[in-house]
Amino acid sequence: MSKMNFSRRGVLKTGAVTGAGLALPTIFTSSASAYTNEPTGSSVKLGFNVPQTGPYAEEGLDELRAFELAVQHLNGEGDGGMLNTMSSKTLGGNGVLGKKVEFVTGDTQTKSDVARASAQSMIQKDGVVMISGGSSSGVAVAVQSLCQEAGIIFMAALTHSNDTTGKDRKANGFRYFFNAYMSGAAIAPVLSNAYGNERRAYHLTADYTWGWTQQESIAASTEALGWETVSNVLTPVGAGDFSSYIAPVINSGADVLILNHYGGDMVNSLSQAVQFGLRDKMVNGKQFEIIVPLYSELMAAGAGSNIQGVYGTMNWNWQLQDPGTQAFVKSFGEKYGRPPSGAAHTAYVQTLLYADAATRAGTFEPCQIAAALEGFEFDGMGIGPTTYRAEDHQCFKDVLVMKGKDSPANEYDTLEIVEVTPRAQVEYAADHPMFGGAEASLGECNNG
């Protein structure tokens, strides 16, 4: 026994000495750079940190496809996609600032601690200058703060919680995707038209930052219509079977069920709610309805016919007809044989926006890139003119209200665009109470 202890200690000692020895040269090199991971060779490395396993895995895999496509376009391979349509014309398909773009990928498993460890390894071991990715706001918030501390740029991909650019906003973090507040603001008028102003809503909510802010946002905007919130039940992420949460809805007196769920959870909760016959019921003299505030094509495919007639919102959809969307759908569709999801679009756009900002700034220095992105106005990347607001690093643009299609013509024809909600309707002040109020601050930009 004691012998074993000795050898264990020996291993630890050796490990510590070796580790320190290995770390020493890095300490010297890092102090020589002007900022974290300044690229010195002929290439620059980006890190794509997405869930490749867990309930949001399918979204993560589609993001990866888009990242890969974006890198190809930046390096001049393929047809160039949105490089040809984006309003800023700095990118010529010859890498970024003359350097070839390379990338590394990581699996966040939709868990904050795993995502942080993976991001940490990308920064320290692979030397990335930017990390993008997401799926799950819990993960995005955690990785964003890590990037802030490490002094690199975080281009958030799929994260919809108000907190990402609200109370947890960071100077080194930027979000193109829309948020829970915008979903609520966009969908409320459509719901009012379709279902009237006297409704009683029951919420099932994913129990983490995104679910909470999504529920708060949609409750606020539906209550403003005159709807009553009967109950809000928090459900664990990845619960699988939601039947024991759905059964109590039946006799609760509610006539609308709002599912603040995403990914695999939403597929399950919606399918099970339909199994329980909720949509065939008449309550309070009205047809019972189900609403899914945040939609995605991948969820629609998973839920099959259960989504028919169900309203939700999206950041972007491949059916839009603008040149940016068409160029992207063509590149993506020809490479992968399927239309891109909203998650893929955000991943692609964020990578291009980063590359463009670096080119305009003439450097990979995080603070100069941040300055180039702040207040940046652009177009030609789908969904119309967009602004990166300087105060909170949130993009502002139109929002899509979607509905599950009643008679899909093929496997991708699952959702239809009901309304393109104009940007003015979803805008809010940077110090809005749902976004951390007056105390929320980006802090200081960090170059590392």
Added chain:
Amino acid sequence: MDALFLQILNGLEKGGAYALIAMGLTLIFGTLGVVNFAHGALFMIGAFVAVTMQRIFNFSLEIVDATQKDFLGNPLKVKVPYVIEWFGDGFGGFLIDWSVPLAILLAIPVMMLVGFVMERGLIKHFYKRPHADQILVTFGLAIVLQEIVKYFFGANPIPTPAPSDYRGTIEMAIFGLNLSYPVWRLIYFFFSAAVIAAVFAFLQFTTFGMVVRAGMADRETVGLLGIDIDRRFTLMFGIAAAVAGLAGVMYTPILSPNYHMGMDFLVLSFVVVVVGGMGSLSGAVAAGFLLGILQAFASMNEVKSLIPGIDQIIIYLVAIVILLTRPRGLLGRKGVMED
């Protein structure tokens, strides 16, 4: 009151799945002395047998329809399943509609084969190793199986609906209460009860079952009587795998299968086995239904508002209480895992 009854039904249906998996776990433990952490993966593979069946029946030939366009503006390829082409809308449509129940026929041989290969190919070599080694190797195996399934079927849940006549709800009058409950979930409960009864009958009323029970009680003596108990135990492993597989097949209309569903069920089923008593079949079944119902009750808003988060810890809480008061579990025997 209605809500309480609905939760009992929910608990019975979920408990059915727990009981089926836990029964296999405890059967393997009782016969082979192995804690099989890959048992959840067998449940998952069963579910994917149903997916495969659905894919086979939906295997289509593509006819290019120039009048319609796909998302890139190319002529649309319309898919017509071969079974419709061969057997017409009537029988072909029936096969597609009934692919989940029909998958049972495929699942039994496939799962027994998977069970044999697993036992003979890998687990056999770990009989004499400590339980920790067995847990590690079977857990690793579960991850490998999970990744294989993910490679072929993707990470998203795949919708596998019940036959169209059984998708809706059924109206029931119980104790003067009018309840409506999903038909398929009721079917699942009765199905699991039938499978449990069949396994018990097999062990109780057949000579084979008698030998297996004797082997579980005293392996050495049975061996001395000249009976090749290992061969029988291997067959029991196959049966346990088939039971988990059937549980998975029939569960697909309730929960669209995804590659990690096995892990989700495994941990709970393992708790069920421990609560029921390691190696006790009836204990596993009783604990499965008990924990299923308790979990359903704990998910009710009235309970959750009193004790937030109780729905997620109730099973473990009950496990702690039972292990403190009855260290061998509800129906555990003396001497199991105590040497």
